[in-house]
Amino acid sequence: MMADSFCRDCNRLTEIVFDHSAGDTICSECGLVLEAYSVDETSEWRSFANDSSGHDPVRVGGPLNPLLTDGGLSTVIAKPTAGSTQLLSGKWQTRGSTNPDRNLIQAFKSISDMSDRLGLVTTIKVVWWSSSTMLHIADDRANEIYKKVEDQKPLKGRNLEAIVAACLYIACRQENKPRTVKEFCSVANGTTKKELGRAKEFIVKHLEAELGQSIEMGTIHASDYVKRFGSNLGMNNQAVKAAQEALQKSEELDIRRSPISLAAAVIYVITQLTNDPKLLKDISVVTRVAEGTIKNSYKDLYPHLSRIIPDWFANEEDIKSLLY
Structure with missing residues (x-):
C-alpha cells in the first residue's frame, strides 16, 4: 500500500510502503523503517478459493457440496474412543453412526x-x-x-x-x-x-x-500429451512446440498407431535434433510406452519426417542425419 509521509532521513514528504506481514512502514526512497510492528486493523476476512475474483471472501465454514445431503454441512457425532467417559443416548449414538452420504x-x-x-x-x-x-x-x-x-x-x-x-x-x-x-x-x-x-x-x-443422448467423450490427439510429457522430460519450450506441430501434421498421414505411441516417437525424434537428446528408456518411463513400440512407431514416421517437422526447428540436412 502506497501513501505519502514525512521521512526524517530524506527530510521531506516521500512515498511510503506499508508491509502488512511485518507491520513496518518503509520509505520508498531510502528504505528507512519509519514505524515498526504496527497493528493491522483491517478485516481478517479471506477467500481460500483458487480464484477469489467475483467471490465474497469468507472467514470460516467449509464449502457447500450440492451433491451431499444438507450441502455436506450436517453434523456427524463420532463414537466415543476407548476409555472415554463420554456417554451418548441410543438416539444420538444412532445418529452419529449412520450417514446417508x-x-x-x-x-x-x-x-x-x-x-x-x-x-x-x-x-x-x-x-x-x-x-x-x-x-x-x-x-x-x-x-x-x-x-x-x-x-x-x-x-x-x-x-x-x-x-x-x-x-x-x-x-x-x-x-x-x-x-x-x-x-x-x-x-x-x-x-x-x-x-x-x-x-x-x-x-x-x-x-x-x-x-437420453450420447455422451461426448472428446477426441484424443497425440499433441494433447506432448506438453506434459515434455515437461517431465525437461524439454524446452521450442522443442515442445515443434513436437506439437509435428504431431498435428502427422494426423494427415495414414499411420495406424495409438496417439500415445506417436507422441512418444515424435518426442524421441525432436529431442534427437536438439543439444539435449533424450534416451529412449527415459522417454519410455515418462510416456509408459514400451521401447520396442516407440522404435516401431519411429520407423513408421521416418519416411515422413521432412514433411512433419517444422522448417523453423530443423533443416533438411539435420533431418537426414537421423538414423533409421
Whole structure:
C-alpha cells in the first residue's frame, strides 16, 4: 500500500510502503523503517478459493457440496474412543453412526486422491449435469458423474476403484485433458486396463440412458500429451512446440498407431535434433510406452519426417542425419 509521509532521513514528504506481514512502514526512497510492528486493523476476512475474483471472501465454514445431503454441512457425532467417559443416548449414538452420504463421501475422497496423484488441474472439476445439457458451475465433474450413476444403478458388488478411475477418465476426456489408461491404472490400486474399460462402458451406458443422448467423450490427439510429457522430460519450450506441430501434421498421414505411441516417437525424434537428446528408456518411463513400440512407431514416421517437422526447428540436412 502506497501513501505519502514525512521521512526524517530524506527530510521531506516521500512515498511510503506499508508491509502488512511485518507491520513496518518503509520509505520508498531510502528504505528507512519509519514505524515498526504496527497493528493491522483491517478485516481478517479471506477467500481460500483458487480464484477469489467475483467471490465474497469468507472467514470460516467449509464449502457447500450440492451433491451431499444438507450441502455436506450436517453434523456427524463420532463414537466415543476407548476409555472415554463420554456417554451418548441410543438416539444420538444412532445418529452419529449412520450417514446417508457415507459411500458418496468415501468415493469423492477416492476421486480427490486420484486427482492429486495424477496432477489433474481444477478445470476437470467444473460442470453440473442437467437432464438435457451441461452447464459450467463450480463443482466436481467426476463426482457428479459418479453420483449420477449411483443414483440410477446401485454400485454394490462392483469394483469401486475401477468405477472411480473411470469417472475421472471420462471427465478428463470431456475437458480435452486426457490421461493414458495406464496412468489411471497406476493410481487405482491394481485395477487392470480390462476392468477400467468395463467400468467406463458401464458408466457411459447408464449416463446415456439417464440423459437420453450420447455422451461426448472428446477426441484424443497425440499433441494433447506432448506438453506434459515434455515437461517431465525437461524439454524446452521450442522443442515442445515443434513436437506439437509435428504431431498435428502427422494426423494427415495414414499411420495406424495409438496417439500415445506417436507422441512418444515424435518426442524421441525432436529431442534427437536438439543439444539435449533424450534416451529412449527415459522417454519410455515418462510416456509408459514400451521401447520396442516407440522404435516401431519411429520407423513408421521416418519416411515422413521432412514433411512433419517444422522448417523453423530443423533443416533438411539435420533431418537426414537421423538414423533409421
